[in-house]
Amino acid sequence: MTGTDTDALRPRLPSPVQEVADGRFERRGVRLLLKRDDLIHPELIGNKWRKLAPNLAPAAGRAVVTFGGAYSNHLRATAAAGRLLGLPTVGVVRGQELAGRPLNPSLARCAADGMRLHFVDRATYRRKTEPETLAALLRAVEAEDALVVPEGGSNARAVRGCRALGEELGEHADVAAVACGTGGTLAGLAAGLPPGRRALGIPVLKGGFLEGDIRRLQEGAFGGPCGTWSLEDRFHHGGYARTTPALDAFAEDFEHRHGLPVERVYVAKLLFALLALTEEGAFPRGTTLAAVVTGRPFP
16 A cells, blocks of 8 residues: 555554442442543544454555445445545445435445445355355446455454554553454464453354364464353344344443443443343453444444
């Protein structure tokens, strides 16, 4: 990327660490910190900057093709990055049935930032990483020479980029927790933490598939397992981009207590999980938790 391009993606790093006084945690002897990755960049928020900056570095003016669902934060971030860097972007969107409908606010933002949207059926989307399917998709969008960025931006480049998150947290926290979609942020976070610290992932999707994915991501990025991490998969609240009255009530209460707008797809589920685990006694007294705030509400 050129110097101008670098300026367009200039981040605020390290992102701030903010302590919050919350009696629900304090009663259990647990200290809560917020790692404010939502403040890294005004348009590439949180882990999206950490993943996309290394992924887009080799673009060299080529089109960028990537993948996501109808409410994908990753698609929005890639579209914004493309506009800032002057790169054409194409988003392959899961759900052929969406092609004839008005765009939702998330996809409308992608289109406004110049991203071409290509809708595919769910069966094809599941096979998108297979060489023949990927080649056919690239032909369909007339971008056979494009730089391909995987769904969620999670690959070895992204994982190595997210390692800095753990390095920035360093000795601040005993447990660093992050909400997980594709697992790349957790894989890098765990690798960057110093010995004796551990990472905790809260999946926001159903399925129980992330453990294997995270192991494969670390293998690709570092040659094998790196750092200490675990998953708590009870807090997806019905699946990706789904919510419940209990989750909404919790998020509204947290916003009122701490003056922090709480993004619902990832951050609300993370904070909800940390309070539930704290009240279950999952963290010994004296534990310092750091919750990685990876985004803010949209629109």
